[in-house]
Each structure stands twice: as C-alpha cells, then as structure tokens.
Amino acid sequence: MTTTQRALAVGVGAALLQALMLIAFAWPAANIAPRDLPIAVTGPQADLVVTQLAEHSPDAFDIARPADEAAARAAIEDRGVYGAIVTGDGPPRVLIASAASPVVAQQLTQIGQQLAGGPAPRVEDVVAADPDDPRGTAFGAMVLPLALSGIGAGVLLSLLVPTISGKTLGLLTFGVVGGLLSMEIIHGWMSVVPGSYLELSAVAGLVSFAVAGVVVGSAAALGAAGIGLAALTMLLIGNPFSAATSAPELLPKPWGAIGQLLPPGAASSLLRSVAFFDGAGAAKPLAVLLIWSAAALALLGIGALRTRRPAETPTPEPVPVTAS
Structure with missing residues (x-):
C-alpha cells in the first residue's frame, strides 16, 4: 500500500468511526421514552389510573400495585420502582425519587398533572437528589x-x-x-x-x-x-x-x-x-x-x-x- 492509499484509508476509517460515534451517542438521546418503566399505583382509584395509563401509553409502564402508600414508599426506597401515583380523596398525588432519575421524576410529575386535569399535583420527592446537584x-x-x-x-x-x-x-x-x-x-x-x-x-x-x-x-x-x-x-x-x-x-x-x-x-x-x-x-x-x-x-x-x-x-x- 502506497502512502497515498494509506492516507486515504485512514481518512475514510476515521470518518466512519466519527459517524459511528455520532450514532452511538445521539441515537439513544433522541429516543428517550418509557419502556416497561417500573412505577407503582395505589389507592382506591388505582384501577382507573392503571387503565388510563395503559390506554394513553401502552407498554410504557410496568405497574406494581402495592397495598397502600407506605408500601409504595418502601418500593421506591428499595429501588423496586421509580415513583408512585397515590389515589384517594382529591387529585392523585405523585411520589418521585429524583435521586434515581431526574428525568423519570419529571415525567411522572407531568403524568400526575395530566391525571389531575388541572393545577399541578402534589408531588413529594421521597429520595431526593443532592441539593448541590438537583437535576443530576x-x-x-x-x-x-x-x-x-x-x-x-x-x-x-x-x-x-x-x-x-x-x-x-x-x-x-x-x-x-x-x-x-x-x-x-x-x-x-x-x-x-x-x-x-x-x-x-x-x-x-x-x-x-x-x-x-x-x-x-x-x-x-x-x-x-x-x-x-x-x-x-x-x-x-x-x-x-x-x-x-x-x-x-x-x-x-x-x-x-x-x-x-x-x-x-x-x-x-x-x-x-x-x-x-x-x-x-x-x-x-x-x-x-x-x-x-x-x-x-x-x-x-x-x-x-x-x-x-x-x-x-x-x-x-x-x-x-x-x-x-
């Protein structure tokens, strides 16, 4: 292989590597969406919320059904789920864990707002990110x-x-x-x-x-x-x-x-x-x-x-x- 051929081969190879790196880093970021995301739903209206989530976002969530709010909190703290929707009197409440994933915590907050159908729902950060790095x-x-x-x-x-x-x-x-x-x-x-x-x-x-x-x-x-x-x-x-x-x-x-x-x-x-x-x-x-x-x-x-x-x-x- 001559010097010219080697130079061309290296240039093309480097360009292909660059393209591969762009795909590897940009493609996942451009396709962020819930896929069997573990969350919990509990409370007297849990069946209704589960049905709404399934109709709006099929296959997006892997929904656990803990017995009560205390069990939902325990599941969050044990890293069994990323958050929970608690139903009862009034609009649903949202339990999040920004320490587990700020992105998921934001998405669950938005879902809670949609379910509430009005003002922002009550949100509690059960396991919060560090105060010096709240967005992770x-x-x-x-x-x-x-x-x-x-x-x-x-x-x-x-x-x-x-x-x-x-x-x-x-x-x-x-x-x-x-x-x-x-x-x-x-x-x-x-x-x-x-x-x-x-x-x-x-x-x-x-x-x-x-x-x-x-x-x-x-x-x-x-x-x-x-x-x-x-x-x-x-x-x-x-x-x-x-x-x-x-x-x-x-x-x-x-x-x-x-x-x-x-x-x-x-x-x-x-x-x-x-x-x-x-x-x-x-x-x-x-x-x-x-x-x-x-x-x-x-x-x-x-x-x-x-x-x-x-x-x-x-x-x-x-x-x-x-x-x-």
Missing part, C-alpha cells in the same frame, strides 16, 4: 470521565509496562488512587454526591480497575487489536447506553439492558444505590463489575501464558559431528 447533571457527567480515564490508563499500561506483573500492579494502583481522588473531587470538593466517602471511593476504584483491566487484559491476550476492541466496547456501547443521565428503561430495547451489563452502566447504578439508597439495588451492578474485573484478571493470565510459552519451548541440542 454532575452525577451523569461522572460516568464518561471514569470510562475515558480507565481506557486511557489501560492503553498506557498496555504500551508502557512490559510485564504482566507490572501491568497488574499498575491496575491495582490506578484503582485505589483513582477511586480516592475521583471521590475527593466529586464527594468532597464539589459535594454533589452524598454518602460514605470510603464506600464511594471503593465503587469508583472498582469501576476504574474493571475498565482499565479489560483494556490491559485484552491487549495481553489478543495483542494490539485487543486495545481497540475493548476501548471501543466501553466507549461506543458502554457509555452512551449507561443511562447515567436517564434510566435504562428509557433507552431503546435491548440497549438499556445491555448497557447495565457493561462497567459504565453498572457504575452509574451502583453509585446511585450507595450514595442515595443505602445500598438498595446494589447487588446486580456490583456483580457485573466484579465479573468484568475477574475477566480482566483471566485475560492477563492468558497473556502471561502467551509470553511464557516461547521461553519454555526446549531448544534442540546440536548433534555432534564425528569426523570420518
């Missing part, structure tokens, strides 16, 4: 830097550290120091995420280790192609479908669910659970991050075997030549 903007902005820094650390460790043991040490160092520093900024300086600093740092460190570890492990097991494969998976699928600024049930199917199986989406869910819900709903995203971390270590093990095999291949001894 800063929280949603955390996920991309965590993913990008993890990718960057993985690339640097892959290229600059030659041994598997050195790469592993670098990953552990990045996870610990990165987790502590990132939460010192978000939790301490900016104060946009409540909760325990050490618990949040542990989550951020696990995310950092998982993302960087997959990049390093893929490079060790697959070579240079592994870097690109892992980085593009985290960047083009993991981040735009993480639902950090919305909710998985608002994204097109099945991408919302797929996003929760990748580190960025699991990170968003786990940070919400730890910061706002006392750990409720943390089991699944924690398991996802641990599985990715274990996969990273397994890939590093494969890489160690690859580099060890040539050295272990016995060299045939020279055959002595006898003089005739």
Whole structure:
C-alpha cells in the first residue's frame, strides 16, 4: 500500500468511526421514552389510573400495585420502582425519587398533572437528589470521565509496562488512587454526591480497575487489536447506553439492558444505590463489575501464558559431528 492509499484509508476509517460515534451517542438521546418503566399505583382509584395509563401509553409502564402508600414508599426506597401515583380523596398525588432519575421524576410529575386535569399535583420527592446537584447533571457527567480515564490508563499500561506483573500492579494502583481522588473531587470538593466517602471511593476504584483491566487484559491476550476492541466496547456501547443521565428503561430495547451489563452502566447504578439508597439495588451492578474485573484478571493470565510459552519451548541440542 502506497502512502497515498494509506492516507486515504485512514481518512475514510476515521470518518466512519466519527459517524459511528455520532450514532452511538445521539441515537439513544433522541429516543428517550418509557419502556416497561417500573412505577407503582395505589389507592382506591388505582384501577382507573392503571387503565388510563395503559390506554394513553401502552407498554410504557410496568405497574406494581402495592397495598397502600407506605408500601409504595418502601418500593421506591428499595429501588423496586421509580415513583408512585397515590389515589384517594382529591387529585392523585405523585411520589418521585429524583435521586434515581431526574428525568423519570419529571415525567411522572407531568403524568400526575395530566391525571389531575388541572393545577399541578402534589408531588413529594421521597429520595431526593443532592441539593448541590438537583437535576443530576454532575452525577451523569461522572460516568464518561471514569470510562475515558480507565481506557486511557489501560492503553498506557498496555504500551508502557512490559510485564504482566507490572501491568497488574499498575491496575491495582490506578484503582485505589483513582477511586480516592475521583471521590475527593466529586464527594468532597464539589459535594454533589452524598454518602460514605470510603464506600464511594471503593465503587469508583472498582469501576476504574474493571475498565482499565479489560483494556490491559485484552491487549495481553489478543495483542494490539485487543486495545481497540475493548476501548471501543466501553466507549461506543458502554457509555452512551449507561443511562447515567436517564434510566435504562428509557433507552431503546435491548440497549438499556445491555448497557447495565457493561462497567459504565453498572457504575452509574451502583453509585446511585450507595450514595442515595443505602445500598438498595446494589447487588446486580456490583456483580457485573466484579465479573468484568475477574475477566480482566483471566485475560492477563492468558497473556502471561502467551509470553511464557516461547521461553519454555526446549531448544534442540546440536548433534555432534564425528569426523570420518
């Protein structure tokens, strides 16, 4: 391939990558809508509200029917539902959890207003977002830097550290120091995420280790192609479908669910659970991050075997030549 041909190929490839990135980031944002969104409806007029919701927005909501308002509140606090509509005397009341998703909280408020058919309904934020970040903007902005820094650390460790043991040490160092520093900024300086600093740092460190570890492990097991494969998976699928600024049930199917199986989406869910819900709903995203971390270590093990095999291949001894 000549220099001109190589230049044209690189230019076209970069343009295709740019188009793919635009699709990956813009398409989910342009198709935000409820899809089996878990909410609760309770009270004496619950049947009427459920019927109205089904007629107005079929397949939009997965509606639970708790026995009373107290049970609906418990479901919100346990992350079983995003909010609830409570019927009774007068217009329906709306219970929201802006900490779970400000976007969903706004949508439920609008639905309550439509059901009330008049002035704004009574709305109570059962689990509120941080007062310094009421719209969840800063929280949603955390996920991309965590993913990008993890990718960057993985690339640097892959290229600059030659041994598997050195790469592993670098990953552990990045996870610990990165987790502590990132939460010192978000939790301490900016104060946009409540909760325990050490618990949040542990989550951020696990995310950092998982993302960087997959990049390093893929490079060790697959070579240079592994870097690109892992980085593009985290960047083009993991981040735009993480639902950090919305909710998985608002994204097109099945991408919302797929996003929760990748580190960025699991990170968003786990940070919400730890910061706002006392750990409720943390089991699944924690398991996802641990599985990715274990996969990273397994890939590093494969890489160690690859580099060890040539050295272990016995060299045939020279055959002595006898003089005739």
